Amino acid sequence: MDYNFDEIVPRRGTRSYKWDSAADADVLPMWVADMDFRTLPAIVETLQRRVAHGIFGYTKVPDAYYEAIVNWFSARHGWTMNREWIIYTIGVVPAVSAIIKAMTQPGDQVIVQTPVYNCFFSSIRNNGCEIVSSPLVRKDDTYAVDFDDLEAKASSPKAKVFLLCNPHNPAGRVWTPEELRRMGDICIRHGVFIISDEIHCELIQPGYAYTPFASLGGEYVKHSSVCISPSKAFNIAGLQIANIVTADEEIRKKIDRAINVNEVCDVNPFGVEALIAAYSEEGSEWLKQLNAYIAGNYRYMQAFCKEHLPEFPLIKLEGTYLAWMDCSALGMKSEELEEELVGKAKLWLNAGTMYGAEGEGFMRWNLACPRKNVEEGLNRFLRFVNGRRS
Missing domain, CATH: 3.90.1150.10 (Aspartate Aminotransferase, domain 1)
Known part of the structure; x- marks a missing residue:
């Protein structure tokens, strides 16, 4: 079609x-x-059927929801996750804020790579943390990571989280596996947890390939949480649906607690149905x-x-x-x-x-x-x- x-x-x-x-x-x-x-x-048709039912009470997220996510990222991006790793919430910004709450204390530092998505700043400030910028370096018509500066910032005892934008908004970079590993190695070496906002992951130009940070496996998946959503790619942001993927069980419990403390743990029925329809052939x-x-x-x-x-x-x-x-x-x-x-x-x-x-x-x-x-x-x-x- x-x-x-x-x-x-x-x-x-x-x-x-x-x-x-x-x-x-x-x-x-x-x-x-x-x-x-x-x-x-298919999303419109799914929602029309749901609207026709006429009752919009509290939603129980079905097995089909988790299966859609797992199958989509496995088939499309070569990333095999367990369904137990997934925590649903109402958006990627609330997801990022909840993970910061789970992994920091007020006064801790969160590293970002500026210029970067503006809501990163409010998510950090709202949790009482300090924004630390490791600016990207402009090289002609693109940007690169300043790995030496990132190392210096990550080495601070106050640095607890690195907030990665992958792909990067607004610099337009799709980070390569090698770049992601180098960033991950620096953070792991200094005990800095990685939050990867991957909301733009389906919006890739010809000749480039998106790599989910956690798909690197090993220590990278243990020391990170990935935030994903169909909202940006399928233009359904108003349906408010997103997911946090975290492999480490203890960290996942902390994040789940923060999701509940922030009261962003209940999703609407339309977001659930839309995700299942989106993640399809x-x-x-x-x-x-x-x-x-x-x-x-x-x-x-x-x-x-x-x-x-x-x-x-x-x-x-x-x-x-x-x-x-x-x-x-x-x-x-x-x-x-x-x-x-x-x-x-x-x-x-x-x-x-x-x-x-x-x-x-x-x-x-x-x-x-x-x-x-x-x-x-x-x-x-x-x-x-x-x-x-x-």
Whole structure:
């Protein structure tokens, strides 16, 4: 079956956080990370059947739920997990927060690799911990890990957790097995627990391959928890479903306790049904076509920028659907640029500083939308740039 990702699905007026947050209805939103594509038809059909039942009480998560997760990651990513390792919860951010609570005490340090997903910062602060940045190093059109700096930060007696983003948002990196091992070796050597946020794991560009951190096995799986969800890839974030995968039984008990303390232990029936439908053969084919379409959007953006915006280099996109553009040529602060683009160009992008000080001068673009919207967004940006050039 062929899926139509060119379809324009009107979202304004649907209480969409992405589309209905701007006061001006003419603003084109290419900011927050949800997609403008309809989800997998099998998910819609499953939810329609569930709605038709008409009763939405407390949900018992069935065996089919665990089987879907285990079978999906085994077949698709070569990662064999035990169903006992899985703890369900309402989202990856609550999952990360609960693991931090389980593995730290207030005042402990949590290491992140900036620029990085902004909710990492709030999850760390909300647990009374100190944010320690080990910044990624820009190398031409990509980023690399500063292993010496990570070693130095991990060696602190106060460092208890390394919060990894795999694939990395917003830098677009899909970490290789070798990079993951080196990061893991540093953390294990210094007794630092690894939390790997892998919510973007299905959104991979051609020529790259996602490696689940825990699939490295051995000591790596013993010293880590992996957070996964179908929400980003299948555009079902509002259904609030995610999973924590932890092999060590004692650590898993601590995390389960933290999930309950944080009151994020009950999931809704729609999230459960949607996950089972997503992790299927049809879901795999839908993702194949989705990733090909997003890759086409990225190639279009590359060609457009090369021709019209050569002074605005793009960081190479390996994973996620989020393009990271260097806008320092404008000589504006990222937050100022975000505000002016909304007000003058009717284009909403994310300011790079949302992801840490290392994001200054950058803007993040959401390419998970019909090609027509990508074209329109880039033309609005070009008109804005040309206005400042003249």
